[in-house]
Amino acid sequence: MNSDSGILTRPGCGRGWSKYDCTGDYSGYYFWDGLDIGIGLVENLRPVAQRSADFSPRTPEEILEYVKNTNFGNEKAPFVPFADVAEHRGGIADGARASITEGETARFTVTLTPAPSEPRAVTVNVVRRGGSTPIGVEGQLGVRTVLVGPSGSARLEIPTADNDDVGDNGYLLLAVVSNPTYRLSVFGGAAEVDVASDDAELVSDAVRVQRVTDSAATIAWDAQPGAASYEVVWLEGTAPRTKFTAGTSLELTGLQAKTSYDVAVLDDLWNRVGSVRFLTLEPGGGERFYPVLSVTAGAGVTEGGAASFTVTAAPTAPTSRTAR
Missing domain, CATH: 2.60.40.2030 (CalX-beta domain)
Structure with a gap:
């Protein structure tokens, strides 16, 4: 390396005329014969065209392999x-x-x-x-x-x-x-x-989901004795949101798509009615209904007769559903 102290061959010393000795002290001009550094194979890595316009090596390992392949006459090797x-x-x-x-x-x-x-x-x-x-x-x-x-x-x-x-x-x-x-x-x-999963529990702690879209959801709950109104609470990000209603159902709007929500319902005396969790649909995903199912038995039959049962969904879904 060319420097003020000549051609450096090892740290602190130079080979050639220099105004510093090996210690770095100034004491006139000297000709120092430092130790030569032996250099073996010198690799001249020349720029070459990439094999593919899509080739973008991302790691030192990939770069090294590619450089070795293209700089030592192996351009056509597999x-x-x-x-x-x-x-x-x-x-x-x-x-x-x-x-x-x-x-x-x-x-x-x-x-x-x-x-x-x-x-x-x-x-x-x-x-x-x-x-x-x-x-x-x-x-x-x-x-x-x-x-x-x-x-x-x-x-x-x-x-x-x-x-x-x-x-x-x-x-x-x-x-x-x-x-x-x-x-x-x-x-x-x-x-x-x-x-x-985009499925919710049909009934959870007396609060249930009836309908879900990509930006809204309708929940319902059982009427509580003596309650005149209800408070519905849920989180929007980290901020709590609250709505009040005198009924036993409420539509939540302005929700984010493909997002899980936990909703709690309280009565006007701050007694907990229940809570439910649901997942909104993906953008443009239409709507999904979660009706509450009930079953009633028909009239009694004698042996050899056919027993009948009626399964009712409320609210009624727009398409047929399979109940297990």
Whole structure:
């Protein structure tokens, strides 16, 4: 390195004429013969064109592999790409888990870096973890093959089925399976999507949900002896909201889509009537009804006769529903 002390060959000393000695003290001009640094192979990494416009190495490992491949006469040699997978986030903020609502489609993107010149098969494993409710994915689980072309990416979609079960739906996991034709990305080669339930308890603590849309919900409760009015309380973000009514039902408006709400009802003496939790629908998701079911028995019969029962839904849903 050229410096005021000549050509530096080791810290503190120079080779050539200098006005400093090795200690850095000024004491006239001297010619110092420092220790040479032996340099072996010098790698001249020249800029080269990328193999693919979509190739964007993200880690030092990927950069090193690409530079080694393109700078030592191996431009035409087969390059073993890195395989990775990412979930479609749909506007969900970084750091939050990606999720869909039952009945929607989980979307994953499988990538190869750099992109292959010809379609290359990537093996993935689709797994459902947690939850025991029927979401219609049984025939889509297990090992799958995805063809990734010159674009460098391919999408794999897993549709789910809506159900009327209030249980946990769990989540879907997609993981890249090792293969000699590619290497797993250092990012892990796996992605997860939660499958949220849009079903609410029909009756919870004497308070129930009757109807839900993407921005509103109607709740109802049992009349309390001696109560003349009721107070309904819920959270909007972290701020509590309150409405009063003399009836036994209320429509909540201005709600956020795909958001869980906890609602409590109090009577005018501040006695707790009950509470309920529900999930609003996705934007444009229409409306969902949760009628209260009651059953009455018909007239008595003798042996050999047919017993009859009548199941009634209130309020009446616009479409037929299956009662278990």
